[in-house]
């Protein structure tokens with residue numbers, strides 16, 4: 765079986781922590797972890813099954829002024845290939861208290877970029893059980909991927925990851 769790649773960034777924060785939980789739940793031997801920091805489209809093209817992990821750290825983070833940010837650089841690589849034949853899912857970290865009007869926005873930014881390039885995203889999650897005002901990640905009452913808040917709801921992370929793993933399992937075939 766081909767490996768499932770988890771492309772994550774930044775290194776060493778909440779995204780990294782949740783990426784590790786997802787890796788453990790799928791099974792370490794079935795997963796390849798790829799930090800987006802120095803990754804390019806060539807790394808994406810090695811895999812047919814990919815989970816992308818991102819945090820939202822301010823609207824401006826991905827603008828050129830902040831291009832030293834891991835995802836700031838990597839986002840431009842996303843659009844250099846096509847995802848129609850790949851299995852793709854996204855998870856994202858956010859803070860639903862401080863950023864209630866832009867909760868996990870970057871799941872939406874990234875998700876829309878992937879869809880623009882042919883992806884049919886799997887692992888969309890109902891907004892039921894989440895509290896926030898607005899999010900770019902929501903379409904028809906569903907997040908485009910798994911939303912996690914390690915800042916204010918860390919006690920829900922394991923349960924949210926476990927449900928999501930069940931949701932994506934048939935699609936990823938692990």
Ligand SMILES: Cc1cc2nc3c(=O)[nH]c(=O)nc-3n(C[C@H](O)[C@H](O)[C@H](O)COP(=O)(O)O)c2cc1C
Nearest residue numbers: 777778779819820821822857858859863866867868
């Ligand atoms: C400067 C800054 C801006 C942030 N902006 C947002 C935001 O717009 N929406 C959101 O949901 N979370 C926002 N957050 C919260 C982070 O997404 C959250 O703390 C996340 O767990 C960070 O993960 P990381 O350490 O892997 O980057 C922000 C955090 C910081 C420090």
